Amino acid sequence: AAAAAADSTAAVPMLSRKAKRKLKQGKPSAAAAAKPTPSPSGQCGRGGAQHQVSANVTATQLRQPTTHLLVPLAQDKVNAQYLFSAWTLRFLHTLLRERLHLHRLLCIGAPRLHEHWVQSEPQPNTASASSFLLDLDPRLRPFHASASRPNSNSSSSSSGCVSSSRSSSCSSTKSGGSRSSAEAGGAAHPAPRYARFNMATGHYFARAEAAAARAALPFRDVVAVDPPFGMPLPPLAHVLRNLLQHCSADRQSAITTDGSVPVLFFFPYFLEDKVLQAFPSFRMMDLKVDYDNHSSYKNARGRGSPGRIFTNVKPHLFVLPEEDGYRLCSVCQRYVAAENVHCELCGVCPSKDGRTYVHCADCGCCVKPDRVHCATCQRCLLPVHSCAAVEQTSAHARCHLCGVEGHKRTHCPQRLQHALDRSGSESDAAEDEESESADVGRQGVKQADQRTKRHAAQSRKKTALSAGKKLDNALPSK
Numbered sequence: 143a144a145a146a147a148a149d150s151t152a153a154v155p156m157l158s159r160k161a162k163r164k165l166k167q168g169k170p171s172a173a174a175a176a177k178p179t180p181s182p183s184g185q186c187g188r189g190g191a192q193h194q195v196s197a198n199v200t201a202t203q204l205r206q207p208t209t210h211l212l213v214p215l216a217q218d219k220v221n222a223q224y225l226f227s228a229w230t231l232r233f234l235h236t237l238l239r240e241r242l243h244l245h246r247l248l249c250i251g252a253p254r255l256h257e258h259w260v261q262s263e264p265q266p267n268t269a270s271a272s273s274f275l276l277d278l279d280p281r282l283r284p285f286h287a288s289a290s291r292p293n294s295n296s297s298s299s300s301s302g303c304v305s306s307s308r309s310s311s312c313s314s315t316k317s318g319g320s321r322s323s324a325e326a327g328g329a330a331h332p333a334p335r336y337a338r339f340n341m342a343t344g345h346y347f348a349r350a351e352a353a354a355a356r357a358a359l360p361f362r363d364v365v366a367v368d369p370p371f372g373m374p375l376p377p378l379a380h381v382l383r384n385l386l387q388h389c390s391a392d393r394q395s396a397i398t399t400d401g402s403v404p405v406l407f408f409f410p411y412f413l414e415d416k417v418l419q420a421f422p423s424f425r426m427m428d429l430k431v432d433y434d435n436h437s438s439y440k441n442a443r444g445r446g447s448p449g450r451i452f453t454n455v456k457p458h459l460f461v462l463p464e465e466d467g468y469r470l471c472s473v474c475q476r477y478v479a480a481e482n483v484h485c486e487l488c489g490v491c492p493s494k495d496g497r498t499y500v501h502c503a504d505c506g507c508c509v510k511p512d513r514v515h516c517a518t519c520q521r522c523l524l525p526v527h528s529c530a531a532v533e534q535t536s537a538h539a540r541c542h543l544c545g546v547e548g549h550k551r552t553h554c555p556q557r558l559q560h561a562l563d564r565s566g567s568e569s570d571a572a573e574d575e576e577s578e579s580a581d582v583g584r585q586g587v588k589q590a591d592q593r594t595k596r597h598a599a600q601s602r603k604k605t606a607l608s609a610g611k612k613l614d615n616a617l618p619s620k
Contacts, residue, residue, distance in 0.1 A: 206257045207285040214435050215279065222370040223279065224439065225254045227432040233463060234366070234406075235262060241461055242397060244364040244404065247273040248389070250341055250382075252368040252408075253282055260286075260335070274358040276339035280347075286336035334358065341369060344381040359388040368408045375420035398454045399423055407452040411494045417452050424452040428479040429462055430496070445496030 196203070196211055203210035208225055215221030226234075234255060238244045239262075249256040252275075259273040275286055337351035346352035365386065369378055386403050395401040400423040407424060409417050414426050431449035433439040439447045453460060457476030462468035467480035474484065474491050482493035485501055485508050492499045492508035499508040502522050504515045513522035518529045543554045554560070 204285060205261055206254075207282065208254045208257060211285075212281055221279075222372070224433040224435055226252070226368075227434050230432050231255060231258045233429070235259075236463075237461065238364055242364075242404070242455070242459065246361050246363045248276070248359070248362040248365045248385075249273055250276045250339070250365065250367045250369075250385075251278070252366050253277055253279065255366055255368075256286070256335075272358075273335065274355065274362065275336045276341065276355065277336070278338065278340055280338055283336055283338065341367075341381055342373060342377055344384060356388065359385065360390055362389045362403065364404045364406070365389065366406045366408075371410055371413070375416050379420040397456060397459055399425075399456055400454050402454065404455050405453060406455075408449060409452055410448045411450045412448065414450075414452075414494070421452065421454075423454045425454075425457060426494075427451045427453060427457070427460055427462070428468065428477065428482055428491075428493075430479070448495070 194213075199211070208214070214225055215223040231254065235258065238247070247256070247259050249259070256273045256275040263272065275282065334354050334357075337355040338347040339345070339351075339355070340347075346355065365382075367378075367382065382405070386405070389403040398404050402423075405421075405424070407417065407421065408431055411426060417424060417426075427450060429451050430446035431439070431451060432447050433449065439449050451460075457474070458470070460477060462477035468477050469480065470476070471478050471482075471484055471491050473489075476491075478484075478491045479493065479496070481496060481498045482491045483498050484491050485499070487501050488508050495510070497511055500511050501508045502513075502515055504520075505522055509522040512524065514525050515522045516527070516529065516532075519527075519532045521532075523532065541549055541554050543560050544556050
C-alpha cells in the first residue's frame, strides 16, 4: 500500500504537501478528483466528449475489433465500410487455405477477413502464415500494430475502457494508470500487419507503414480486394497492378488464367462490364457474398446477395460449397448456383441475378424470366412498357460520332479518324485565324505610324508658330 501511494504521489508532482499528505492517507485531492475517469456504464467523459465505451475488454475482442468494438463507417458517400458475414469468412478460409493452399494474404479494404485470417493462423508468428492489411480506417492501427497475437488464455485483468466511437478511441483502467489496448493482451511491437492506405490513389499515410507494406508484398501469394462499390475502377486497376508487380507469383501461376498472383475482387454482378473492362483476365463466380451490416447484401432475400467474386483463378479450381446448392457444370467446367441452368443453345450458364434465365429464339440469347419479346421494339422487355419511350431511348443511345447503335463514342471504331479530321479542321481554322490576326496587326501598325506622323507634323507646326510670334514681339514697332 505504501509503494502504491508513493507511485501515485510521484505521478502527480505539482500537488502541494498538504495534498500529497491527504493522498497518502487515501483521500483524493481536488486536482485528482477533477480528472475524468471511465465509467463501466458505457460512457467516458474524457476530453469533454461522451464516447461509447466497452468495459472488461477481453483478448478475443481485441483480436476482432470490427466484430466486437468498432462501429462500421457505413456512410455510402464517405466510407461505405461493409463487413463480411461469418459464412463468407468460413468459405474464403476453406477455399484459400484448405483447397488452394494459399496462406500469405494481402487484404485491401477487407479488415474482417484480415482478422479472421490472423485469428485462425496455425503458427501465429511465422511470416509464411500471416496477413497484411491495407485500409483507410485509422481506428484499426492500435489493434493491428502488434506482430504477435494476444494471449488467448488471458483477458484484460482490469476493467478496461475501449471506445467504439467513429472518430476517437480511448483506453484506461480503474487503477489510475493508462495503457494502450495492445498492452492489455500482449506486448507492443512495431506495426508489420497494417498500413493506412488509399486504394484509389495508392498513397500511404506513414513512411514506416509504407516500408512495412513494401517489405511484406514479396511474401504475398493471394490478394483480396473489397473496394467501395461506387469507386471508379480505372485508377483502382492501376494501383492494383502496381502492387501485384511486387508480389511473388512463382507457385501461383499454375492456378491462375494470366499467370499472376491470385486476386479475389468483390463487386456487384450488375457492374460486371466495368470490372471486365478494368480487369480483362477476371471472371465472375456465382458465389453470393453476404455482408453483415447491409440489408440488400444479405441472403435474406429470395435471390440472395448481389455481391459476387471476380477472380483470375481458374474456374474449375474455384470450388463452391455443394451443401449450399452449388454444383459443377461439366460443360462450362465451373461451379454454378442451383438456379443457373446450362443452355444448350447459348453454350453457357447464363444466370447472373439468382434466377433461372429462359432462352428467346427471336433474340437468340437467354433473358430474364420476367421479360417477353416485343415485336415492335425487337427485343425482350417487361410486359408493361412504352414502345415510344424505348425507341426514343434507342435513338439517344446511338453513337454520337458515326450514328450506329451498339456502342458509345468512347468505343467507336471511327473515333481516331474523327479526332484526326477534327484536329486538321481545327488547325486550318487556327491558321486562318492567325492570318487574319496578322493582317489586322499589320493594318494596326500602319495606322499607328500614320497617327505618329500626324502628331509629329502638328507639333512642328505649333513650334514654328510659337517661334514666329516670339520674333514678331522682339522686332521694334514702326
